[in-house]
Every structure is written in C-alpha cells, then in structure tokens.
Amino acid sequence: MRGVLYLFIATLLAAVGWVASKIVVQSVPGELFIGSRFLLASLVLLPFCYKSLLKLSMKQLLSACGVGVFLGLALQVWIYAVSISDSLSEGAFIMSLAMIIAPLTAWILFQAKPNRAFWIALPVSTTGMMLLSLTNGWKMESSQLLFLLASALLSVHFVMNKRISGNLKPLVSICLQLFVVGLVGLGYASITQPHSIAFSGELISWFAISTLIATSVRYLLQTMGQYKVSMETAALLMILEPIWTLLLSMTLLGETLEPQKLIGGGVIFLSLFLYIKLSRRFAKAEQAKAVQVETEQAETVKA
Template sequence: MRGVLYLFIATLLAAVGWVASKIVVQSMPGELFIGSRFLLASLVLLPFCYKSLLKLSMKQVLSACGVGVFLGLALQVWIYAVSISDSLSEGAFIMSLAMIIAPLTAWLLFQVKPNRAFWIALPVSITGMMLLSLTNGWRMEASQLLFLLASALLSVHFVMNKRISGNLKPLVSICLQLFVVGLVGLMYAAFTQPHTIGFSSNLIIWFAISTLIATSVRYLLQTMGQYKVSMETAALLMILEPVWTMFLSVYMLGETIEPQKLIGGLFILSSLFVYIKLSRREAKAVQAKAEQAGTEMQVKAKKVLGSRF
C-alpha cells in the first residue's frame, strides 16, 4: 500500500512539473532551464546513493550515462514543445504514448517483436492521437509534432534503460542519468546564442518547485514506489500523470479543453490501459505454460528413472 501511495504522489508531482516548466520557460530559455534543473536535481539525489555510485565499474557508469543522453535529447525537444504549446494537457497525453511506442522501438533496435497486446492497443492510441491533433483539419501543429518526437525519443530511453536496469540500482541509475541530462542541456545552451533571464521571485519559486519537488522528490518517490509494487501496478498508476496535468493546467493556467481533444486523451489512456492489462495476462499465460512444461518434464523424468530400477 505504501508503494502505491508513493507512485500516486509521484504522478501528481510530475504534473506539477509540467505547470512549473511552462511558467519558468516564459522567463528563462528552455535548454538552460533543463540543464540547470536536472543537474541540481542529480546533486540533491547524490547523498542517497553516493556509496553505491563509488562501487560502479567504468562500464556501468558509461552505460547509464549513454542512456541518459537519450533522456536529455527527449527532454530538450519536450521543453521546446512546452514553450510553444498552448495546451499542456494535450502534450501530456501525447507524451504518454511513449509506452505504446516502446515495443515498436525495441522491435526496430533489437528485433524483439511486440506482443499481441501492442497490436490491439495501437489502433486505439492512433485514434486518440487523431482526435487530439485533427481539430483544425488534417494538419498537426508544430508543438504536437515535437511532443510526438519527444515521446519517440523517450521510448528509446525506456528500451535502453530496461537493458541496463539489471546491472544498476534504480536510484544510482537515475542520479547518473539526471546528471547527464543536465550536462546535455548546459552544453546545448552554451553553443546557442546568448540568453537573457527575467529574474523575479516568481521565477525562483517555480524553478525551485520544478527542481526539488517535481524532479528530485518525484524521482525518489517513483523509485521507492516501483521497488515496492509490481511493474504492472506501477505502469497503471503512471497513467495518472496526464490526467493530473490536465486538471492543473485548467485550474492554474486557465487552459480550455475542447470535447474532441478530451475524447482523444481518453482514447490514449484507454490504449495504455488495454496494453498493460493484456500484456500482464499474456505474461501470466506464458509463465503458466512454462511451469506446466516443467512439471511434465519432471513427471517424465521420474517415470524414466522408475523404469530403470
């Protein structure tokens, strides 16, 4: 129950991060914001995992940092989309598609064919995407395309992160990856034109909220929650992030949501729910077959041994 609560709070903090980011990028360049935010967030997490970090081999460090580069690229595209978008809730629903895109990414990169659940959920998610984006005819806005690109890059991060997850403790991996995200952002900011920052108490407050609460505390709670509950339960709870983002953007930013886009968002959430539930059912069926095959082999072995004596 405690793990569920941790993940529930983590999804709410992630939604706060969407709103905080939208407010901050109005006074601060997005790439500089991402760089400083995630670099500071990694330093906040460092005291919780530095002992484990010192025990890592160079190969493990490089693996985590390499995966962090994809996360950094995804977040750079994401923050630019946030800065030009008029609808955070729309962006949050599109970003949630990363979970649906991930099986296709794994197929392209590592020849791991998607399961049956993916092919069932895919047309539902495509329908939702069409309802979100085709309000003005057959034309997608720039922010929608960028959110979709960020979602695709995030799916690459999901797939790569899963391949290294067995060799690293989650918190150590997150700390390293957030550090790399910060470096990617600051390096990108250094090679772009000079930036101006409109300092104000409002900017400082929301920057602190996005860094400490929506990043450091959020990832810490998310890691603790995922450790205490099953992967399927964690995935279902994470679906709440775009829902909270929608509520907060309407309440805090005065965003209006057209009925068609709301239905599109519901379609996307439904596709995620279907994918997770069917994947879970298929995994249980495969496990049951494996156990049954193992039992049959044991019975045959006993018969063979019995016939010899």
C-alpha cells in the same frame, strides 16, 4: 500500500512539473532551464547514493551516462514543445504514448518482437492521437509533432534503461542520468544565442518547485515506489500523470480542452490501460502454459 502511495504522489508531482516548466520557460530559455534544473536535481539526490556511485565500474558509469544522453535529447525536444504549445494536457497525453512506442522501438533496435497486447493497443492509441491532434483537418501542429518526437526519444530511453537496470541500483542510475541531462542542456545552452533573464520572486519559486519537488523528490518517490510494487501496478499508476496535468493546467493556467481532444486523451488513456492489463494477462497465460508443459514432461520422464 506504501509503494502505491509513493507512486501516486510521484505522478502528481510530475504533473506539477509540467505546469512549473510552462511558467518558467516564459522567462528562461528552455535549454538553460532543463540544464540547470536537472543538474541541481542530481546534486540533491547525490547524498543518498554517492557511496554506491563510487563503487561503479567504468562500464557501468558509461552505460548510465549513455542512456542519460537519450533522456537529455528527449527532454530538450519536450521543453521546446512546452514553450510553444497552447495545451499542456494534450502534450502530456501524447508523451504518455512513449509506453506504447517502446515495444516497437525494442523491436527495431533489438529484434524483440512486441507481444499481442501491443498490437491490440496500437490502433486504439492511434485513434486517440488522431482525435487529439486532427481537430482542424489532417494537419498536426508543430508542438504536437515535437511532443510525438520527444515521446519516441523517451521510448528509446525506456528500452535502453531497461537493458542496464539489472546492473545498477535505480537511484544511482537516476542520479547519473539526471546529471547527464543537465550537462546536455547546459552544453546546448552554451552554443545558442545568449538571452536576458528577468528574475523575479515568482520565477525563482517555480524554478525551485520544478527542481526540488517535481524532479528530485518526484524521482526519489518514483524509485522507492517502483521498488515496492509490481511493474504492472507501477505502470498503471504512472498513466495518471496526464490526467493530473489536464486538471492542473485547467485550474492554474486556465486552459480549455475541446471535446474532441478530451475524447482523444481518454482514448489514449484507454490504450495504455489495455496494453498494461493485457500484457499482464498474456504473461500469466504463457507462464501457466510453460508450467503445464514442464509438468507433462516430468510425468513423461517418470512414466
């Protein structure tokens, strides 16, 4: 139960991060914001995992940092989309498609054929995407295309992160990846044109919220929660993030969502729910079938 609570809070904090990011990027360049936010967030997590970090081999270190580069690229595209988007909620729903895109990415990169649940959920998610983005005819807005690109990059991160997860403790991996995201952001900021920043108490407050609460605490709770509950339960809880983002953006930013887009977001939510539930059901069926085959083989040998 405690793990469920951790993940529930983590999804809410992630949504807070969407709102905080939108407010901060109105005054701070996105690449500088992402760089400083994630670099500081990694330093906050460092005291919890530095002993394990010192024990890593060079191969483990490079693997985690390499995966962090993909996360950094995804977040750079994401923050730019946030800065030009008029609707955080639709961006959150599009970003949630990364879970659906990930099996296709794994198929392309590692020839890991998607399961049946993917092929059932894919047309549902595509329908939701069309309802969400094609309000004004067959033309997607720039921010929507960028959110979709960020989602695809995030799916690459999901796939690569899963391949290294067995060799690293989750908190160590997250700390390293956040650090790399910070370096990617600050590196990109260093080669772009300098911008003047008008500091204010509100800006500093929202930056602190996005760094400490929506990044460090969120990832810490998410890691603790994922450790305590099954993967299916964690995935079901994590799809609450776009729902919270929708509610917070409407409450704090005064956003409105057209009925068609709201239905589209709901259809995307349904596709994620179907994918997770059907994946679990099909996995159980295959496991039961494998046990039955083993039992029959054992009986044959005895006979």
